[in-house]
Amino acid sequence: MTGTRRPTLGDLADLEAENALLLAIVEATSSGPDVEPLAAAVARLIVEATATDVCFVHVLDDAGRSLTLAGATPPFNGQVGRVRLPIGTGVAGWVAEHGEPAVIVDDKHADPRYVPIAALRGVDYTSMASVPMTSDLAGLVGVLNVHTVVRREFTARDIRLLTSIGRLVAGALHSARLHRRLVARERANERFTEQVIAAQETERRRLAGDIHDGISQRLVSLGYHLDAAAGTLRSDPAYAEQQLILARELADITVDEARIAIGGLRPPVLDDLGLAGGLTSLSRTVPDLDCELILGDERLPEHVEIALYRIAQEALQNVQKHARATRVELRFAVREGTVRLEVSDDGCGFDTGVGGFSGRDLQPEASGYGMRSMTERAELVGGTLTVRSRPGSGTTVTVTVPATPAVPI
Known part of the structure; x- marks a missing residue:
């Protein structure tokens, strides 16, 4: 038969080695649900099987904006x-953006x-291959990178093998990320439950003090006047007429204090006017800021409206306390199955890096209870909270929630 090349013993040996590597990858991916140990094990197997010097496993973050080094062979495992x-930056960022392999043989x-990363010592390595x-x-x-000290022409077979490995690892990494999100959400729910209980007790003590010192005392005085x-x-x-006038004034004051106390427990405006009305009412509580409102009139499930109202309330308080802003913009809309709430200010801002960050990315000492509270409220209704800011350019807090989220536990 012409035109058909019979496989040689070398071909069969290569095929056996390749199958053995893929089997080892499969075993590694079934070793556990954690992202970093999985990525580290895969990196070691790839280096041993492909005769390369170092391997990096970069994983796409939950927001889909950047790659994080999740696994590396020594001496870079400490990184x-x-x-x-960021997606689009460096060779790995280019591969992530375009979805196709990249090979650099030298120079x-x-x-x-190519973007040099000092911590990864790219200058020490001559050739590299990167696959999605x-x-x-x-x-x-994510993206898989291998590097060699000695110049190497990566063949089509090399790229095919790395791509096959990438597909095997991708499924396991995706499952590991889902597991990590579930664990993080469960922990967040536990922390939030603890915080809610503590906040409830604090609120009950405050409310009891307000009722005792305010409403109860005024009712006692009202009784004396009557x-x-x-x-x-x-x-x-x-x-007698003078006493009745004083009693009327005390009654009005007591009613106002009762409304304030009830509003602290649950904003009654949500029952009557929905989230748009609640946000409009909320904007009037910050008279020192010029508030622009761009609000849709859609109604949402009760627990979602309360969560978004409290997030907006906390965000506006943060603007007042920290932003040194003169203007704030409040947006609420439901489009294409997604609820979106934005609070933007023209204040001093701060550095969040390229593309902003999730509220959960902040360290506890940097974020304070307010940011964590907003993040956890968003997550409890199935949403996410992100923050974009630059020094001197203000801050935007964005919450996105599915329009028909599951009822929270």
Whole structure:
């Protein structure tokens, strides 16, 4: 038969080695649900099987904006979690953006896609290959990079093998990320439950003090004035009338205090006017800021409206306390199955890096209870909270929630 090449013993040996590697990858991906140990195990297997010197496994973050180093072979395993690349930046960022492999044989600095990362010592390595890690279920999950000290022409077979590995690893990494999100959400729910209980107790003590010191005392005084009016109604009508006037004033004050106390427990405006009305009312509580409102009139499930109202309330308080702003813009809309709430100010801002960050990315000491509270409220109704800011350019807090979220536990 012409035109058909019979496989040689070398071909069969290569095929056996390749199958053995893929089997080892499969075993590694079934070892556990954690992202970093999985990525580290895969990196070691790839280096051993492909005769390369170092391997980096970059995983796409939950927001889909950047890659984080999740696994690396020594001496770079200490950089795991510390190296981030925005999509489109560097060779790995280019591969993530375009969804196709990239090979640099030598002279990396001449390639416009290459961005040196001091911590990864790219200058020590001559050649590199980078392939996307994709799965049918999740799409792009990350990028796989291998580097060699000695110049190497990566063959089509090399790229095919790395791509096959990438597809195997992508499914396992996607499952590991889902597991990590579930664990994080469960922990957030536990923390939030603890905070809610503590906040409830604090609120109950405050409310009990307000009722005792305010409403109860005024009702006692109201009773004295009414008794005085009743006792002098015939003997001294003028004095009785004066007591009734004072009683009326006390009654009005007591009603106002009761409304304030009830509003602290649950904003009644949501029952009557929905979230748009609640946000409009909320904007009037910050008279020192010029508030622009762009609000849709859609009604949402009760627990979602309360969560978004409290997030907006906390965000406006943060603007007042920290932003040194003169203007704030409040937006609420429901489009294409997604609820979106935005609070933007023209204040001093701060550095959040490229593309902003999730509220959960902040360290506790940097974020304070307010940011964590807003993030956890968003997550409890199935949403996410992100923050975009730059020094001197204000801050935007954005909450997105599915329009028909599951009822929270």
